[in-house]
Amino acid sequence: MISTTPVGFQLINLFAAILLLLAFAMLAQRRVVSLIDLFVAQGFVLALSTAVVAYTTNQPHLYQSTALTLVLKVALLPWILHRLVRKLDVRWEFEGLINIPTTMLIGIVLVVFSFNLALPISQLASTVTRSTLGIALASIMLSFLMMITRRKAIPQVIGFLSMENGLFFAATSATYGMPMVVELGVALDVLVGMLILGVFFFQIREQFDSLDLAHFENVRDQPPR
Amino acid sequence: MIEIVLVLAVPVVGATTLGALGDRPYAATINAATGLCTLLAAIALTAHVVAHGPLLALGDQFLVDPFNVFLVALTALVGFTTAVFSRGYMTIEEQRGRVTLGRLRLYHAMFQLFMFTMLLALLTNNVGILWVAMEAATLTTVLLVSLYRTPASLEAAWKYFILCGVGIAQALFGTILLYFAAEKVLGAGGGALLWTKLQSVRAGLEPTVLSLAFVFLLVGYGTKVGLVPLHNWLPDAHAEGPSPVSAVLSGLLLNVALYAVVRCKILVDGALPGAFAQNLLIGFGLLSVVVAAFLLLRQKDIKRLFAYSSIEHMGIVTFAFGIGGPIANFAGLLHMTVHSLTKSAIFFTAGHAAQKTGTHIMDDIRGLITISPIVGWGLALGALAILGMPPFGVFASEFLVLTTAMREQPWATPFLLAALGVGFAAIFSKVQPMIFGETTDARLPARPAMLPVFIHLALVLMLGLWIPPFLADWYRAAARLIG
Numbered sequence: 001m002i003s004t005t006p007v008g009f010q011l012i013n014l015f016a017a018i019l020l021l022l023a024f025a026m027l028a029q030r031r032v033v034s035l036i037d038l039f040v041a042q043g044f045v046l047a048l049s050t051a052v053v054a055y056t057t058n059q060p061h062l063y064q065s066t067a068l069t070l071v072l073k074v075a076l077l078p079w080i081l082h083r084l085v086r087k088l089d090v091r092w093e094f095e096g097l098i099n100i101p102t103t104m105l106i107g108i109v110l111v112v113f114s115f116n117l118a119l120p121i122s123q124l125a126s127t128v129t130r131s132t133l134g135i136a137l138a139s140i141m142l143s144f145l146m147m148i149t150r151r152k153a154i155p156q157v158i159g160f161l162s163m164e165n166g167l168f169f170a171a172t173s174a175t176y177g178m179p180m181v182v183e184l185g186v187a188l189d190v191l192v193g194m195l196i197l198g199v200f201f202f203q204i205r206e207q208f209d210s211l212d213l214a215h216f217e218n219v220r221d222q223p224p225r
Numbered sequence: 226m227i228e229i230v231l232v233l234a235v236p237v238v239g240a241t242t243l244g245a246l247g248d249r250p251y252a253a254t255i256n257a258a259t260g261l262c263t264l265l266a267a268i269a270l271t272a273h274v275v276a277h278g279p280l281l282a283l284g285d286q287f288l289v290d291p292f293n294v295f296l297v298a299l300t301a302l303v304g305f306t307t308a309v310f311s312r313g314y315m316t317i318e319e320q321r322g323r324v325t326l327g328r329l330r331l332y333h334a335m336f337q338l339f340m341f342t343m344l345l346a347l348l349t350n351n352v353g354i355l356w357v358a359m360e361a362a363t364l365t366t367v368l369l370v371s372l373y374r375t376p377a378s379l380e381a382a383w384k385y386f387i388l389c390g391v392g393i394a395q396a397l398f399g400t401i402l403l404y405f406a407a408e409k410v411l412g413a414g415g416g417a418l419l420w421t422k423l424q425s426v427r428a429g430l431e432p433t434v435l436s437l438a439f440v441f442l443l444v445g446y447g448t449k450v451g452l453v454p455l456h457n458w459l460p461d462a463h464a465e466g467p468s469p470v471s472a473v474l475s476g477l478l479l480n481v482a483l484y485a486v487v488r489c490k491i492l493v494d495g496a497l498p499g500a501f502a503q504n505l506l507i508g509f510g511l512l513s514v515v516v517a518a519f520l521l522l523r524q525k526d527i528k529r530l531f532a533y534s535s536i537e538h539m540g541i542v543t544f545a546f547g548i549g550g551p552i553a554n555f556a557g558l559l560h561m562t563v564h565s566l567t568k569s570a571i572f573f574t575a576g577h578a579a580q581k582t583g584t585h586i587m588d589d590i591r592g593l594i595t596i597s598p599i600v601g602w603g604l605a606l607g608a609l610a611i612l613g614m615p616p617f618g619v620f621a622s623e624f625l626v627l628t629t630a631m632r633e634q635p636w637a638t639p640f641l642l643a644a645l646g647v648g649f650a651a652i653f654s655k656v657q658p659m660i661f662g663e664t665t666d667a668r669l670p671a672r673p674a675m676l677p678v679f680i681h682l683a684l685v686l687m688l689g690l691w692i693p694p695f696l697a698d699w700y701r702a703a704a705r706l707i708g
Binding site (some may be wrong): 125137140163175178179186192193196197200207208 | 368
């Protein structure tokens, strides 16, 4: 089953490294528009690496996953996000809860933790991509960190979507992708979730005149209705 | 097989119809009628399974066994009664100007879609589809929680979305790991994610991967169950949504999420030496019971009070499944049933009580029994039932859990007893003045829909006194399955 070329193998590792770098870049990025661009880049690298895995290991169903990733994560979701940013007019994001250098340091700790956690599983895996499982877990953890440290609604959502990218990468590297019906279902959930959030953003905006979630903390202190 | 299709198709058809007609005056009736049809289909399915035994259908993609069939019936029943309740409740909300007709359309359509996702999660044989359905259940309820568009409800919905989204992402990672372990034994493809297939090879699954997968699945679905310390979203979401939504979240969604956890536990039990899964469930369960009981003391909002009580009861059920064995599992299943019925009845009553007095703050709700005896009695009986007073069913299940705990895990019994005592004191002291006491509030613009409340409470009372033999057989069969 394993008939991989060294080039393909190297490429997959390269893409995995780029994904990790992108996850860190997202962690450090404060501008919302650039954050969406980084998300596009992440989706694109993910699609490329899935295609390489599909080619080198001869797994035709992974081409469908590649197409799904391209349509959903490189085209559709960023388009919706850009539209939202334009309509809601939120270009800038200021300080998060923790400053960026500290966040990066926590990120490094998370990466070490993920590699350790993934080690026993990687050793069991028979896939050529097993060494990238640690990276997949690390990007999930980094997106998680991004969601925790950001205060505004849209970066939190981008963190959520990039976590989904990490999960997808984990599925490809550990098992050559989930069964197609599951992948389609997950994609549908992500898309519907994004649409619902689009509606939801306008509701928040209507109520608070901003998408800054710091407003939320004040709500509890007001006398209830 | 046709019954499975019907159970799943009726809510979808209902949701589509209500998406188009949900703002008409008769929409609430369509909603209730859809609920009734779903219930009838579920009864037909149940009858089929009782007559012919467990069922695998549509290319093994759907599974009906004693464990999920009673949950399907319960979900359909509570879904129907909630739709009946929401007919009266939402009319009053609309007359008070809290929702517009457009939002009622959204409400009705999302309510039926939510029913569909839960039934799908219960019936599917595929771990991946279970995940998809659970995530879809979150998505459909986000807009229901924020239906009133108040700042507090938007915050609650956001918290709900983000926390459950993150939680459920952990569950997806767990599912990937499970697939990874199963694929080695069963080969790649859809078959490796079917409960039935996994069940048959569970002893051959790689223990390290499986234990890691279980931790991720437990954390993921445990977030939706509201297990402490993953419970933060739950009180907000329950308190800020409309009462029918609180009722289905607490009465049904928590059960479905717990169902997912227990299914995973069944797999892990067969594969791992020792009591890995049991200990985790016992720990999470006990922590939830104790923490929730003390948080109950601090609550001021009636719906938040009962939301914390849901965490406490989910903790009891998780603890019971953690102990395992025929009696504790039986008690856990019974407790799932009676908690679901009682808690939804309480949320119905609390909704009407809040409508009558115009507030959720318990200090301002007084004298329910004078302004509306029926609501007052509903709350009094509901509270007594949830507190585990005999002869209600909650007493029977809690008694079974406690006696088994004394034998199997004696160290845990004092914690459980103390937590139940604290919970009792907290709820009783807060509910009593709301029912009696002086008041000057006016009547409601429409009649309260209290029939579902008394149907639920009557069922809980019946389960406390006499469990019908077929139901007892199910519980026993399901308890054997859980092991």
